[in-house]
Amino acid sequence: MSLTLPEVQRIAYLARIEVSEAEAETSRQHLNGIFSLIEAMQAADTQGVEPMAHAQDVGQRLREDRVSHLDPDGVQRARFQAIAPETEAGLYLVPKVIE
Amino acid sequence: MNQWEVVIGLETHVQLATASKIFSGASTAFGAAPNTQASPVDLALPGVLPVLNKGAVECAIRFGLAVDAQVAGKSVFARKNYFYPDLPKGYQISQFELPVVQGGHVAIAVGQGDKAYEKRVQLTRAHLEEDAGKSLHEDFHGKTGIDLNRAGTPLLEIVTEPDMRSSDEAVAYARALHALVRWIGICDGNMQEGSFRCDANVSVHRPGTPFGTRREIKNLNSFRFLKEAIEYEIRWQIETLEEGGTIQQATVLFDPATGETRSMRTKEDAHDYRYFPDPDLLPLVISPEWIARTKAALPELPEARKQRFIADYGLSAYDATTLTAALETAAYFEAAVAVAGKPGAKPCANWVMVDLAARLNKEGLEITQSPVTAAQLGGLVARITDNTLSNAIAKKVFEALWAGEGSSADEIIEKQGLKQITDTGAIEKLVDEVLAANAANVAEFKAGKEKAFNALVGQVMKAAKGKANPQQVNELLRQKLAG
Numbered sequence: 001m002s003l004t005l006p007e008v009q010r011i012a013y014l015a016r017i018e019v020s021e022a023e024a025e026t027s028r029q030h031l032n033g034i035f036s037l038i039e040a041m042q043a044a045d046t047q048g049v050e051p052m053a054h055a056q057d058v059g060q061r062l063r064e065d066r067v068s069h070l071d072p073d074g075v076q077r078a079r080f081q082a083i084a085p086e087t088e089a090g091l092y093l094v095p096k097v098i099e
Numbered sequence: 100m101n102q103w104e105v106v107i108g109l110e111t112h113v114q115l116a117t118a119s120k121i122f123s124g125a126s127t128a129f130g131a132a133p134n135t136q137a138s139p140v141d142l143a144l145p146g147v148l149p150v151l152n153k154g155a156v157e158c159a160i161r162f163g164l165a166v167d168a169q170v171a172g173k174s175v176f177a178r179k180n181y182f183y184p185d186l187p188k189g190y191q192i193s194q195f196e197l198p199v200v201q202g203g204h205v206a207i208a209v210g211q212g213d214k215a216y217e218k219r220v221q222l223t224r225a226h227l228e229e230d231a232g233k234s235l236h237e238d239f240h241g242k243t244g245i246d247l248n249r250a251g252t253p254l255l256e257i258v259t260e261p262d263m264r265s266s267d268e269a270v271a272y273a274r275a276l277h278a279l280v281r282w283i284g285i286c287d288g289n290m291q292e293g294s295f296r297c298d299a300n301v302s303v304h305r306p307g308t309p310f311g312t313r314r315e316i317k318n319l320n321s322f323r324f325l326k327e328a329i330e331y332e333i334r335w336q337i338e339t340l341e342e343g344g345t346i347q348q349a350t351v352l353f354d355p356a357t358g359e360t361r362s363m364r365t366k367e368d369a370h371d372y373r374y375f376p377d378p379d380l381l382p383l384v385i386s387p388e389w390i391a392r393t394k395a396a397l398p399e400l401p402e403a404r405k406q407r408f409i410a411d412y413g414l415s416a417y418d419a420t421t422l423t424a425a426l427e428t429a430a431y432f433e434a435a436v437a438v439a440g441k442p443g444a445k446p447c448a449n450w451v452m453v454d455l456a457a458r459l460n461k462e463g464l465e466i467t468q469s470p471v472t473a474a475q476l477g478g479l480v481a482r483i484t485d486n487t488l489s490n491a492i493a494k495k496v497f498e499a500l501w502a503g504e505g506s507s508a509d510e511i512i513e514k515q516g517l518k519q520i521t522d523t524g525a526i527e528k529l530v531d532e533v534l535a536a537n538a539a540n541v542a543e544f545k546a547g548k549e550k551a552f553n554a555l556v557g558q559v560m561k562a563a564k565g566k567a568n569p570q571q572v573n574e575l576l577r578q579k580l581a582g
Contacts, residue, residue: 059383086242088239092247093239095243
């Protein structure tokens with residue numbers, strides 16, 4: 001399997017990454033290189049092998065349901081918002097989005 | 100309209116009643132100051148990692164068991180990728196290929212009286228996911244305000260098969276599901292606060308032909324809106340098709356002000372979510388022991404309790420359904436019967452469903468806040484079944500209990516001298532006095548006027564201050580007048 005240039009450009013758009021025509025062609029070659037690796041791996045017989053969702057074959061560790069982040073006075077919020085471009089009344093402000 | 104068949108499937112987002120978020124230790128409490136319950140994980144600051152909340156998983160297991168579904172021994176979290184300012188990571192952590200709950204069904208009762216019927220709605224799946232933050236579009240000089248307190252709140256998305264055939268069936272399902280998630284304690288059910296939201300997939304087709312193209316109505320947060328939105332959508336689709344048009348697959352919003360649905364302007368690629376397993380999270384493993392433990396701790400389920408009420412207390416299906424609509428109501432009823440005794444079960448059911456419900460409704464109280472406790476109501480019913488009180492006087496005692504004029508029905512009966520007079524001798528004496536003093540009524544009755552009899556009953560009851568047993572008064576009067 002190999003990708004076409006429009007497919008690469010669509011993937012870039014969906015990921016909101018701006019790529020020039022030249023970059024798209026370079027990316028296409030890189031991605032196709034990865035696909036060829038996958039093709040090589042697909043030659044291995046995996047019949048009867050359960051697919052894995054993660055490289056590590058262990059289960060997720062769980063956290064007890066307890067509140068550990070407390071910020072009633074907004075002290076931490078002020079620190080987080082210090083790096084935000086714009087805030088007001090405790091809210092992060094962003095360009096208007098209306099569906 | 101008859102030649103069209105309606106097909107509806109529902110997706111419901113149930114907010115899980117955990118203290119903390121699904122992947123962070125921030126609180127899920129409603130109504131806090133903006134962004135004071137948004138931890139670095141919820142804000143997607145660089146380097147943070149999600150850690151799954153055991154409580155949220157426990158809720159999913161409870162639900163799976165309650166709907167007789169398969170609880171997956173291994174399920175996988177996936178990233179659903181899209182860009183929106185209230186989703187700081189650029190993806191929502193959800194489940195895609197391997198959800199935690201698979202299959203299952205919910206029993207629904209539709210309609211009333213002769214047209215009532217029962218039906219099973221099959222579930223496709225239920226999966227765990229995180230909620231997004233909230234966008235506020237007003238008052239920020241042309242900008243949108245973002246509050247991330249809700250971001251990361253645990254949700255269980257419950258998806259049905261396209262099994263419903265009318266808006267009534269859809270509402271019956273939504274109500275049954277709402278009652279169930281509250282019953283098993285996984286959701287507070289608060290629809291105003293968005294704890295229970297439905298998306299409805301609606302299509303129409305001619306029977307015997309393939310399903311029509313569906314449109315999805317998003318974010319319905321009341322049963323009334325659910326019904327209105329589906330009914331509008333059905334009419335719109337049928338009209339469009341009958342006028343020769345076609346239905347385009349679309350996501351629509353319901354406007355409660357106009358009662359109409361309208362298409363959301365979405366780009367064609369909006370639904371290309373590029374799901375893939377989240378490398379930050381290992382598969383969720385649920386052991387058979389955990390499932391067994393959860394099963395043992397599950398309360399008796401509504402359907403089982405309903406059947407038990409019918410079998411043990413001789414209640415009608417209607418009464419049993421009403422009393423098992425909420426766990427609190429069922430518990431109150433049984434606590435009252437425990438005091439009143441089994442012969443008092445039917446009167447207890449009536450008091451809970453009629454008098455108590457009306458009084459609570461009038462004061463805007465929940466049954467758990469009732470000033471009259473279940474034990475007090477049971478005590479009151481016991482005095483009705485043993486003939487100490489007539490129904491009319493019982494209502495007075497109920498009001499006195501409500502007002503806190505005594506700690507039990509017995510105390511109020513004693514203090515206020517409300518005991519029903521059942522002593523035949525005493526009633527006979529009153530009847531004789533009334534007959535002697537109302538010769539005119541007696542003459543009228545003997546001349547064939549039935550009304551005069553009622554007047555005489557009224558006189559006796561008045562003389563007894565309402566406390567005489569009405570049946571005995573009737574019988575004695577008939578005997579004396581006939582003699």
